[in-house]
Amino acid sequence: MADPVTLAALVLVVALILYTLFGGADFGGGIWTALAFGPRAREQREALFNAIGPVWETNHVWLIFIVVTLFTAFPSGFAALFIALMPPLVLALIGINFRGAAFAFRHYGRETGREVPLSATVFEIASVLTPFTLGMAVSATASGTITINYGVTATGTAVWFTPFTIMGGVIGLAICAYLAPVYMTVRVAPPLQDDFRDAAIAAGVALGVATAVMVPLSLRYAPGFSQRLLESWPMLFVVLAVFAGVGTQLLLLWRRFKVAQLGAGATVVLTVAGFAAALAPDLIVGEMSLEAAAAPRASLVAYLAILPFGALILIPSLVYLYWTFRGEPSSALPPAGSENGSSEKM
Numbered sequence: 021m022a023d024p025v026t027l028a029a030l031v032l033v034v035a036l037i038l039y040t041l042f043g044g045a046d047f048g049g050g051i052w053t054a055l056a057f058g059p060r061a062r063e064q065r066e067a068l069f070n071a072i073g074p075v076w077e078t079n080h081v082w083l084i085f086i087v088v089t090l091f092t093a094f095p096s097g098f099a100a101l102f103i104a105l106m107p108p109l110v111l112a113l114i115g116i117n118f119r120g121a122a123f124a125f126r127h128y129g130r131e132t133g134r135e136v137p138l139s140a141t142v143f144e145i146a147s148v149l150t151p152f153t154l155g156m157a158v159s160a161t162a163s164g165t166i167t168i169n170y171g172v173t174a175t176g177t178a179v180w181f182t183p184f185t186i187m188g189g190v191i192g193l194a195i196c197a198y199l200a201p202v203y204m205t206v207r208v209a210p211p212l213q214d215d216f217r218d219a220a221i222a223a224g225v226a227l228g229v230a231t232a233v234m235v236p237l238s239l240r241y242a243p244g245f246s247q248r249l250l251e252s253w254p255m256l257f258v259v260l261a262v263f264a265g266v267g268t269q270l271l272l273l274w275r276r277f278k279v280a281q282l283g284a285g286a287t288v289v290l291t292v293a294g295f296a297a298a299l300a301p302d303l304i305v306g307e308m309s310l311e312a313a314a315a316p317r318a319s320l321v322a323y324l325a326i327l328p329f330g331a332l333i334l335i336p337s338l339v340y341l342y343w344t345f346r347g348e349p350s351s352a353l354p355p356a357g358s359e360n361g362s363s364e365k366m
Contacts, residue, residue: 024320028093029310031327033296035089036158037289039082040195044288046072046079048200050119050147051193052219053140064215067208068200069126074345076123078338080116092323097303097313101157103173104166108153108180115150118142148193155192156185162238162245162295162305184241187234194227195288202268202284205277217272220284224269231261231291245305249298257294261287 049068056064091098102109122143160166160180167174201219208216238246249255268283299305303313314320 024317024324025310025314027324028089028314028320029300032086032089033293035082035086037292039086040288040292041199041285043079043082044151044196045199045203046076047147047151048196048198050143051197052200054144054148058215060212060215063212067204067212071204071207075341078341093315093320094303094310094313095315097308100166100168100173100304100308101161104175104179105157105160108157112150112153112157115146115153119146119150122146151192151196152189155189156180159185159188161303162299163242164244164306166304166307168307182241184237187230187237191230191234194223194230198223198227199284199288202280206281221269221272224265228265245298249294254294254297257290257297261290261294264290
């Protein structure tokens with residue numbers, strides 16, 4: 021039987037992957053409402069809002085699950101991380117709350133014909149702020165800047181604000197901006213489908229460039245992590261992620277959109293898995309191992325024992341929700357002159 025610490029760590033990684041795949045696409049939709057382009061910019065925003073609407077609250081279930089798993093299975097690590105990374109995590113929390121409020125105000129404003137000023141701007145800023153700060157926080161765990169001396173965790177901007185963590189935030193943004201348009205290609209029909217295809221290809225290039233730039237930055241600012249990643253078996257994840265990313269770009273060029281979704285998901289899964297593999301056996305590189313961060317064995321066993329029962333309720337419910345609102349290809353083009361014309365931002 022596998023060690024409870026290892027099993028709990030794997031659960032944490034799976035939750036992080038699921039939040040990246042679903043919550044990341046959600047944030048990506050917000051990013052592309054800000055970056056909507058061309059003569060169909062308004063229609064792109066409408067299609068994105070229609071896709072986000074039924075599931076945006078649900079996607080944060082995985083973030084809650086990550087937090088609960090951390091303080092239940094790895095309480096010492098939870099304490100250290102939330103002390104050292106309080107500023108970016110608070111900014112992320114503010115972004116999540118303001119983003120949700122702006123989305124709700126927009127919806128009810130549309131229903132009543134009295135839109136709340138700046139709701140679009142707040143939604144877009146929060147959609148950028150949150151994945152960026154979360155990316156910074158996650159990458160800080162690998163940077164080697166978090167130190168714990170005699171049980172006291174170091175704080176300050178030098179812990180989480182470095183070139184390495186900033187690029188981690190950029191990669192977080194790029195992942196979100198990459199997933200959303202790939203997912204949207206199967207939800208809309210031409211000509212919107214072509215718009216999202218172009219956006220997905222551009223975001224894929226940006227993600228590839230950002231991850232390539234991260235390699236020399238990690239060598240300079242996170243040498244311990246880079247050695248683990250580049251000189252051991254986690255490098256296999258990096259290679260596979262590159263192949264998956266290139267393959268997805270080709271599928272988008274060939275307009276194989278359904279298969280491209282799988283390729284994009286595989287690219288992100290392999291990227292996150294590679295990061296987690298290089299981080300192991302630590303929770304905080306060089307400072308706190310998973311073993312040191314873990315709860316007593318009895319707590320871990322109890323957590324792992326109850327987990328399947330919760331999954332039996334949660335997973336089928338989510339599958340049913342996503343299946344119900346999977347969407348059908350639609351151009352999302354409104355009647356001419358509707359809702360103040362095509363120049364309206366939201």
